Amino acid sequence: MISLCAGLDARATILGRHGSSRTVPVAEFVTGDGKNCLAPGELLRSIQLPAAALAAKVAFRRLSLSNLGRSGCC
Secondary structure: OOOHHHHOEEEEEEOOOOOOEEEEEEHHHHOOOOOOOOOOOOEEEEEEOOOHHOOOOOOOOOOOOOOOOOOOOO
């Protein structure tokens, strides 16, 4: 779902410990293998998709042939 949201230019709203909030592009939310941009005490509140992205034609392809997503393709 992250790749789909990133392809549609979605933005994530992140809530801080003391009620503050910030938004980041979903493409920048995941920073590495098992890592994200959340600081300690923050949580992902919502993801917003722009209306223009929902109205546009899109394609999402799955490269894996197995149901669990494992594949030998590169």
